[in-house]
Amino acid sequence: AQSVAQPEDQVNVAEGNPLTVKCTYSVSGNPYLFWYVQYPNRGLQFLLKYITGDNLVKGSYGFEAEFNKSQTSFHLKKPSALVSDSALYFCAVRDGKDIFGKGTRLHILP
Amino acid sequence: GAGVSQTPSNKVTEKGKYVELRCDPISGHTALYWYRQSLGQGPEFLIYFQGTGAADDSGLPNDRFFAVRPEGSVSTLKIQRTERGDSAVYLCASSPGVGPLYGYTFGSGTRLTVV
Numbered sequence: 037a038q039s040v041a042q043p044e045d046q047v048n049v050a051e052g053n054p055l056t057v058k059c060t061y062s063v064s065g066n067p068y069l070f071w072y073v074q075y076p077n078r079g080l081q082f083l084l085k086y087i088t089g090d091n092l093v094k095g096s097y098g099f100e101a102e103f104n105k106s107q108t109s110f111h112l113k114k115p116s117a118l119v120s121d122s123a124l125y126f127c128a129v130r131d132g133k134d135i136f137g138k139g140t141r142l143h144i145l146p
Numbered sequence: 147g148a149g150v151s152q153t154p155s156n157k158v159t160e161k162g163k164y165v166e167l168r169c170d171p172i173s174g175h176t177a178l179y180w181y182r183q184s185l186g187q188g189p190e191f192l193i194y195f196q197g198t199g200a201a202d203d204s205g206l207p208n209d210r211f212f213a214v215r216p217e218g219s220v221s222t223l224k225i226q227r228t229e230r231g232d233s234a235v236y237l238c239a240s241s242p243g244v245g246p247l248y249g250y251t252f253g254s255g256t257r258l259t260v261v
Contacts (some may be wrong), residue, residue, distance in 0.1 A: 068246035079150075080189070080237065082249030126188050130246050132202055133179055136188035 038063045040110075040127045042137035049117045050145050057112040057140045059127030061121060068130035071101055074139075075102040075123045083125075097121070117144045147171075150253035152238050158259045159228055167223040167256045171240030178221050179250060180213055181237040189237055195221060196244055228260045 039062045049055040061067055071083040084095025091103045101112045112125060122144045128134040151170040159165050167180040171178050177196055181189035195215040206212070210228075215221040224234055235257050239250035 070249060072249075074172075077159055079254045080239070080250075080252040082251070086244070087246045123214075132244070133191050133194045134189075134250060135191060136181075139186045 038131040038135055040069075040129050040137040042125075042127055044140050044142045045138075046141045046143065047146060048143045050121055052116050053116050055117045055121070055142065055144070056144070057125050057127075059110045059112065059137060059140060060128050061108050061110060061127075063129055065130075067110075069101075069102075069103065070128040070134060071095065071099070071110075071112050072126045072128060072136075073097075073123050074126065075106045082094065083112070104108065119144045119146055150238055150240050150251050151229065152236075152253035152256050154256060155254065156203060156257045156259075161260055163228050165225050165258065167225075167236050167258070169221045169223070169238030169240075169253060171221070171238070172251055175239045175240035175242055176218070177244045177248075178215060179239040179241075180221070180223050181187075181239070183235045183255070184255075190258060193221070194244075201244070202237075217250055217256060218252055224260075230260045233258055233260045 041060050069086045072080045074080045084093050086093050086103045094100045099114050124139050124141050126139045127137045153168045179194040180192040183189045193203040195212050198218045210226045213223045235255040237255045238250045240247040241250050
């Protein structure tokens with residue numbers, strides 16, 4: 037069965053520092069990977085996806101993610117964190133439908 | 147409409163009652179998905195539709211849960227004989243089609259509380 041794992045429940049980063057939110061995957065066949073963000077009192081929003089091609093994919097709000105086949109990882113990154121990036125982040129793998137990880141809460145400290 | 151609309155936003159019901167949750171997807175989106183999210187957890191897949199038909203209902207937890215999309219647009223998730231364990235936020239999402247090209251657009255959810 038396809039699955040993703042987010043090993044960190046919470047990540048704290050100082051504003052202006054780079055951030056990384058980790059995701060590893062387990063799939064049979066080609067992985068189709070997604071990141072979503074959930075801001076307080078708002079619905080889930082699509083950030084970016086990896087289907088094929090370049091290992092570094094760029095998405096909304098300055099986020100990017102690096103696909104690493106050998107490490108079966110798809111970590112979300114941003115070069116300089118903003119306080120407004122504080123939210124709940126979900127990694128997902130597409131298997132007909134999206135199968136989500138349990139989420140990582142990102143706190144950006146002013 | 148401009149986004150995915152879910153009604154009601156909140157629903158409190160008594161144990162054993164029947165409830166219906168409605169999802170109005172983005173116009174023209176052929177795929178529609180239902181998820182359930184409990185506190186501190188990621189969204190849990192329930193069912194998805196391609197057009198009017200249920201393409202995958204493997205996530206429905208038992209036969210108390212049922213969903214329809216009779217005209218390929220609005221969908222209703224129906225829960226019979228509700229139990230306290232059904233309390234969660236029910237999320238609906240839509241996309242222009244199935245397959246890996248599309249990210250989902252989610253609604254704000256219906257918070258169901260069974261007392």
